[in-house]
Amino acid sequence: MSLVKVWDKEIKGKLYAVGDIHGCYNLLMNRLNEIGFDFENDLLVAVGDLVDRGIQNIECVELLSKPWFTSVLGNHEDLCIGGIQEESYKRRHISNGGEWFYQLDGQAMYNIAKAFSKLPVVLEINHKGRKYGFVHGHIEQNDWNEFKSSFEYEISPFRGPVELAIWGRARANTDSEQYTNVSGVDAVIMGHTVTPKPLKRDNCYYIDTGAVHWGTMTILDLSKV
Numbered sequence: 239m240s241l242v243k244v245w246d247k248e249i250k251g252k253l254y255a256v257g258d259i260h261g262c263y264n265l266l267m268n269r270l271n272e273i274g275f276d277f278e279n280d281l282l283v284a285v286g287d288l289v290d291r292g293i294q295n296i297e298c299v300e301l302l303s304k305p306w307f308t309s310v311l312g313n314h315e316d317l318c319i320g321g322i323q324e325e326s327y328k329r330r331h332i333s334n335g336g337e338w339f340y341q342l343d344g345q346a347m348y349n350i351a352k353a354f355s356k357l358p359v360v361l362e363i364n365h366k367g368r369k370y371g372f373v374h375g376h377i378e379q380n381d382w383n384e385f386k387s388s389f390e391y392e393i394s395p396f397r398g399p400v401e402l403a404i405w406g407r408a409r410a411n412t413d414s415e416q417y418t419n420v421s422g423v424d425a426v427i428m429g430h431t432v433t434p435k436p437l438k439r440d441n442c443y444y445i446d447t448g449a450v451h452w453g454t455m456t457i458l459d460l461s462k463v
Contacts, residue, residue: 240356255370259287313374429444
């Protein structure tokens with residue numbers, strides 16, 4: 239698992255972020271067409287949870303092979319990886335919309351888990367003079383560089399900073415003064431916590447607006463945040 243990745247490819251067009259897709263491939267493509275997404279030049283960053291609960295999971299996995307698309311690791315990708323290895327993960331996964339995964343043959347399951355294991359937990363992209371951070375669930379620190387550094391001492395991919403980043407919700411769910419503007423980055427984009435419309439907390443944006451629940455998929459033009 240690549241814990242932290244800094245994007246090193248040229249982005250000729252615009253940079254967009256999309257909330258949790260959850261197997262809603264047709265909805266994604268319709269939304270991209272609506273906004274005039276340029277598949278030759280733009281880049282779309284997903285905040286994780288590409289699969290589960292929806293019905294077009296294989297199509298969403300295949301997005302990872304597209305040059306215009308990338309993603310961070312979400313907790314549902316984490317469940318796919320862990321579900322192959324641990325029975326408790328498998329049960330948890332099935333109870334959260336992952337039954338499709340275990341209906342595949344063993345090789346297909348392995349290939350998908352392998353693809354997911356290559357996703358970074360944290361992604362940083364510099365574009366047009368601004369720095370954007372992407373993580374699925376939560377950023378504990380109020381400093382982007384401290385947050386990235388916390389992964390240098392990660393012992394297990396399923397505990398500590400990784401677990402907080404993928405599964406945590408504290409910043410989104412509390413008005414505590416513990417969490418403030420995240421320094422060292424212009425904006426941090428996250429999903430995981432479902433909100434009726436995009437939620438902004440300081441310079442953190444939560445964009446999982448319930449695509450699989452209500453058909454409302456948020457695609458954020460990052461030049462406008």
